[in-house]
Every structure is written in structure tokens, then in C-alpha cells.
Amino acid sequence: MVTGQKNVFNCAANFLRGRKCIFCGSFKICKTRRGYVKCRGGKCGKQKSLKRLRKEIGIITGFYQQQPAYRVASDLGLDYQVVSRVYQRMREAIYHVAELEAGKLKGEIEIDEAYFGGRRKGKRGRGAAGKSIVFGLLERDGRVYTKVVERVTADELMAHIRKHTRKGSVYFPMYLKEVEYRFNHRQDNLFKLFMHIYFGYVSH
Numbered sequence: 001m002v003t004g005q006k007n008v009f010n011c012a013a014n015f016l017r018g019r020k021c022i023f024c025g026s027f028k029i030c031k032t033r034r035g036y037v038k039c040r041g042g043k044c045g046k047q048k049s050l051k052r053l054r055k056e057i058g059i060i061t062g063f064y065q066q067q068p069a070y071r072v073a074s075d076l077g078l079d080y081q082v083v084s085r086v087y088q089r090m091r092e093a094i095y096h097v098a099e100l101e102a103g104k105l106k107g108e109i110e111i112d113e114a115y116f117g118g119r120r121k122g123k124r125g126r127g128a129a130g131k132s133i134v135f136g137l138l139e140r141d142g143r144v145y146t147k148v149v150e151r152v153t154a155d156e157l158m159a160h161i162r163k164h165t166r167k168g169s170v171y172f173p174m175y176l177k178e179v180e181y182r183f184n185h186r187q188d189n190l191f192k193l194f195m196h197i198y199f200g201y202v203s204h
Contacts, residue, residue: 008064011192012057018050022199059086060198064191086198091174093197098177101184102145134176146180 014020014027018037021029026041031050038047055078062072062083069087073080132148185193 008189008191009061011189011195012061016054016057018053021046022048022053055082056086056198057195059083060090060194061191063087063090064194088174090194090198091178094181095174095177097197098181098184101181143184144180146176148176 015022018031019029020027021037021039021041021044023046024039024041024044026039026044028039028041030038030040032038032047035050036047037050037053039045055076058076059072059078059082062069062075063086067075069083070080072078073083076083134146134148182190
């Protein structure tokens with residue numbers, strides 16, 4: 001875990017004050033009459049509404065703290081759909097980043113499967129109707145890889161094992177990847193990483 005909550009959010013200070021470009025990190029910026037922060041450092045030349053920037057950083061802060069979208073909307077005085085869209089965009093981006101980072105696990109690997117959702121009544125376990133099957137690989141004292149699979153067959157599971165280990169509903173998979181990403185970066189400044197994923201730049 002990152003020590004010191006105050007340090008976690010330091011990376012956003014200059015952005016919130018309109019002193020730094022959110023896209024390239026340049027300090028050579030100016031504020032327009034419309035309340036935009038415009039980059040003049042020659043690196044990107046982009047501009048963004050300071051009001052909207054502060055709103056989005058506020059939403060990302062809530063996402064980092066794992067606050068429900070409705071609560072963040074209430075706290076910030078925003079429409080729920082606005083917050084929900086940012087959350088959705090974050091999870092879509094995290095999904096792709098996590099897949100790119102997956103690589104191959106090594107060393108001693110633990111393998112497991114779990115079933116989520118579905119109706120309470122009727123058959124449970126492997127044959128339960130409407131359940132999502134989650135396949136997981138855990139590198140002992142290391143990283144985790146998760147995948148929602150259509151069925152649990154030896155061929156399908158072995159295909160994932162070969163792909164991600166060295167020798168020796170639509171919404172649910174994105175949420176699962178968020179959990180995976182948070183776990184794999186539990187020693188890092190997650191807020192800073194989320195800022196980078198959303199805006200494409202974060203200060204050092």
C-alpha cells in the first residue's frame with residue numbers, strides 16, 4: 001500500500017490549480033478568458049476547461065477510493081450519468097492496460113475458478129444457470145491474472161494457462177480487470193496511475 005494519503009494526491013496539485021498541462025506536463029501554460037488552461041510549451045498545444053478538469057479529477061479521486069458513482073455524484077453535486085461515464089471509461093481503459101501488462105506469470109502458480117451471479121434457486125456450482133465463470137492464475141507472492149471464460153473445459157483452461165504462464169455480462173469482465181489491476185499495483189500510487197490512464201499524463 002502507498003504510505004501517507006497526502007502524498008498519494010500530490011500529483012494532482014498543479015493540475016487542479018491550473019499551473020500544469022494535463023496532457024504533456026509542461027508548466028508553460030496560460031489561462032484563457034473562457035476559463036481554459038492552454039499549453040504554450042510547444043509540446044502539445046492542447047487546452048482544457050479548468051472547471052471540467054477539476055470535476056474529472058474529483059471523479060477519479062472517488063474511483064480511486066472505490067466510492068460508488070451515486071455517492072461521488074452527490075458529494076460533487078454532479079449528475080449521476082456524468083460520474084458513471086467516467087467510471088465506465090476508466091474501467092474500459094484499465095481492462096486494456098491490464099491485458100497488455102499480463103505477459104506471462106512464472107514460478108509457483110496457483111490456479112482456481114469461481115462462479116458469480118446467476119439465480120439462487122436451482123442447480124448450483126458448475127452447472128448453475130446464468131453464472132459467470134472466472135478463471136484465475138496467481139503467481140505466489142506476485143501478480144494475478146483473471147479471465148471470464150465461456151465454459152470450463154480442459155482445452156480452454158489449458159489455452160489460458162499456456163498463454164499466461166512460463167514453463168516450470170459485458171460489465172463484469174471490466175470490473176474483474178479493475179480488481180486485478182488494483183491488486184497487481186498494490187505497491188504503487190494507484191491514484192497517479194489512474195490519472196495517467198485517464199488523461200495520458202501524470203506528473204512525477
